[in-house]
Amino acid sequence: MESHSDKQKHHHHQILPVRTTLLIGGTLMFLTFVTVWIAGVDLGRLNFVVAMAVATTKAALVALFFMNLYYDRKENGVIFGTSFVFLAIFFVLTSMDLFFRGKVVVDPKLMEAPQAGSKLKKPWISTPELVAKGKELFSVQCVSCHGVEGQGNGPAAAALNPPPRNFHADQGWKNGRKVSMIFKTLKEGLPPSAMASYASLPPDDRWALTHYVIALGSTPAPADTPDDFKRAGVDTTQESGGSEAVAATVPVDFALERVEVAASDAEKNAHLYDPSQAQWISRGAPQTRGAQIYAESCVQCHNTKAQGGIKILKGTVIVPALTAQSEGMRSQESFNRWVIQGIPGNLMPGFGQYSSSDLRDLYRTIQTMNAGR
Secondary structure, three states: OOOHHHHHHHHOOOOOOHHHHHHHHHHHHHHHHHHHHHHOOOOOOHHHHHHHHHHHHHHHHHHHHHOOOOOOOHHHHHHHHHHHHHHHHHHHHHHHHHHHOOOOOOOHHHHOOOEEEOOOOOOOOOOHHHHHHHHHHHHHHOHHHHOOOOOOOOOOHHHOOOOOOOOOOOOOOOOOOOHHHHHHHHHHOOOOOOOOOOOOOOHHHHHHHHHHHHHHOOOOOOOOOHHHHHHOOOOOOOOOOOEEEOOOOOOHHHHHHHHOOOOHHHHHHOEEOOOHHHHHHHHHOOOOHHHHHHHHHOHHHHOOOOOOOEEEOOOOEEOOOOOOOOHHHOOHHHHHHHHHHOEOOOOEOOOOOOOHHHHHHHHHHHHHHHHHO
């Protein structure tokens, strides 16, 4: 039977001879020099192979001699070696996917954004038809911030800093009041303000909005120069103004599907938003911060008591009610995420300007509305 002294003899830490220590240390220093040198030499794909070979050799020397595996029990060496087996399995499985999955990226030409241009001739020139179309689009796209009359007093205006543009004023326009600059603003937005890009709208719709906005002013728009049109990405040598990449947007069918309401009664009871509802909220509800935010940002779509039934997108979509079963109403945390991030594909924009306290008050206000319905 092996005695305690024998066990101690077999388990003592091997003291490396000075000669071996200097030899291994010198080899590691040499391999470090090789690593640095090879990094400056272009060997093509062999650079990776050589670098890995050097690194593996250095790791093996450290493990065998400085970690004492060369002098340790053989089973410890087996365990250490097995770890490399599993590492090799990992690399093999990853390589099978990386090198044998085929061509994933399609032809770049197929991935380019489609190009679209105006279907009108010289759309930068105002016509009564364009102004009328712009008015119709304005009532759908712009009234929540800029107000029905374009005076910057929409339901959401009070929560925005800087406030929305009053289109009746001729001064103070960030990009200028020229036709080209308004078209540029609609295309690019005005970050970091709340004015978002409307590049997803067809060029003709943006031209129509441009001319309607100018028509709201008391004076004609200043004349554009060729440089102005160039800055706006408009090529006046072409009657259509040139083509441009169409911004990505949510497919209408998908958006409609996401906001569809099941009950047919909702269609019969639905109505278009009336700006007076915001004043009704302010007069009829307690003046809590939550009620104020609801009147500023929510009533135009979710109705006076969060019961939904408001028609948007020219009456093609009816907003559903906010109930305790709604995804964003199940908890304060989900509500905060819902409001701040919006719901992509569901026509719900994000409102990142509100504080945690504001969101708590708004959540309680909507819960109170639910209880009172």
